[in-house]
Amino acid sequence: MNAPLPYTGISPITEDSWQDLASHTVARIALGRVGASLPTRETLRFALAHAQARDAVHTPLDLSALSASLQDLQLPSLQVRSAAPSRAAYLQRPDQGRRLHPDSRASLLAAGVEPCDVLFVVGDGLSARAVASHALPLIAATLPLLHEQGLRVGPVVLATEARVALADEVGECLQAAMVVMLIGERPGLSSPDSLGVYLTSAPQVGRMDSQRNCISNVRPQGLPYPLAAYKLAWLIRAGRSGGTGVALKDGSAAEQGWLDLQTRLAHDAI
């Protein structure tokens, strides 16, 4: 049997001298190294985050809770599901997640909803946690800006096993001029609750991704609600005249209103 290594008091980990920079980002910087490799502590920290993100993908959206909270805001809601029969099918069949289940389509067509300028669809996507946490606050922050523009907003449609393009069919059924899809983005290790926003004018089945505008990573640690709402309202205003898609460039960040909001948020954070 070999003798144990003599205790030298020297760690095999090379620590990084720029650890203070970690305050600027949640990225995994200044991790240190053992030789060229990750220290044990970081390997395990990473494994735990991956395990949690895996679990987030498979947690279902609590529709009744969401619909009750919408009720509190005086917002009527409708519930639909996509053609994907299960989570497993949803993950492997995006085509099914983009189309309404026939029963849901029939119920939307029979709902007797008045045509509207803007329709919000809330879809679980790949993180029900993102939707449960951020969809409502974002809608609440956006509504006053849309009312300022004199726009008619339809009932909120809650959709399960939903992909982005599901909103096209929903918008088509309810005769919306524009549809806003709020959907759970794929969970990242450091952001299991990131909300994506997709804006599409003249929604109908078959719209391409180049015909949408996207605002990603809406959450307090990402793009905060007031800024996301400002951006969304800006895109809606611009998109109403020229349509959405790659031709519509987001110019919201150049506006005084945006800068004021940023300043206010920075001030609030102090």
Next chain:
Amino acid sequence: MSYAITIGPRRYRFDDLKTLLARATPLRSGDQLAGIAASSAEERVAAQMCLADVPLLTFLNELLIPYEQDEISRLIIDSHDAHAFAPIRHLTVGGLRDWLLSDAASSSMLASIAPGLTPEMVSAVSKLMRNQDLVWVASKCRVITRFRNTQGLPGHMGVRLQPNHPTDDARGIAAAMLDGLLYGAGDAVIGINPASDSPETIHTMLAMMDEVRQRYAIPTQSCVLTHVTSTLELIRRGAPVDLVFQSIAGTEKANSGFGINLAVLGEAQQAAQQLGRGTVGDNVMYFETGQGSALSANAHWGVDQQTCEVRAYAVARHFSPLLVNTVVGFIGPEYLYNGKQIIRAGLEDHFCGKLLGLPMGCDICYTNHAEADQDDMDSLLTLLGTAGIHFIIGVPGADDIMLGYQSTSFHDALYLRQLLGLKRAPEFEDWLESMAITRAGKLQAQDHQQALLQLMETV
């Protein structure tokens, strides 16, 4: 034309070339989703046997996507180099595999036939190749590109430093950039995926990276990975644009889903070259691809996802890019279900790109809804290192906090360098030595005197 083969009591018939290619493809969820995969393991091998006997000339005569309806089909046929093709024009697909693996297929020979190969020929032969074949033949291919440094030399591998931040925060990006540089990454490019598509935000990022590069005289290039039309607009506004980025796919219809075509890519290439910012070369384009993008845009024409992917390389090749990488596991489990499928696809994409003469890199990655983990990434990383990958991605701790997926880390690149003795682009390696970040290529511990740490003061 139809193809048929009899195996024991069963006769397998394939209606046309694209059906034959689809049935011959190693199993993956995307082809199953498209309803074009082989329905049994035996049918798959039957198709491979049938495919092995197809003459290469067939691919010039039987187009998978009509010439009249797809500008990429036109590009492939119109730019085919008959002279380069001459040495292999008599071969079948199976014969091409044998030739590629033989000693006759030297590095210089492979480079000289590249313009004579079409994406469909290359895709076809890859379907008959095992992982070790894909590794070996790719390792013989040499593709060298230049902008502010020299990439693709034998025994070298680059790293794209990817310092993304979920809100495009300048200090957050700078901190990740600094981390990467101090870990010896960034010779391929310092490339940010912006969260915003606002031209003002992107302009600010470009200016910040350019200032850092100039202040420390870093022989590398920067890029903000935004839509090509936005980059064109930024060039017009005088922003410091080194490389033009664009995601591309293998059919005209899929590219139109991305809002691009060949003309706009050509316009952007010309605009960037006119800036004359490269010091040792003018490869100004950076493309990303990935199996499944054509199907995802419902623009695949019944062609299997790997063949669509290789057709995208014909687009890339037309614009002499500095860098191309497949983002292999990003698209999700509906296209590549698990670690095994991601690893196979990564090796195929790298091989096919290299054989067509591209500076092929790989974003070795997966998402949290795929059946894959770090062990799978370690396997693909090691395999691609031995295959001579042009460059890989470097993200702090392998966790991209903006795009929400796992790629490879700065540590992963160091592991591969020490395992296989892979060097960085020579100009960049010299710079790291001059900054005392490395000594004889080996990373050094840094104290607070390191001049690069003052980088944060500039943002």
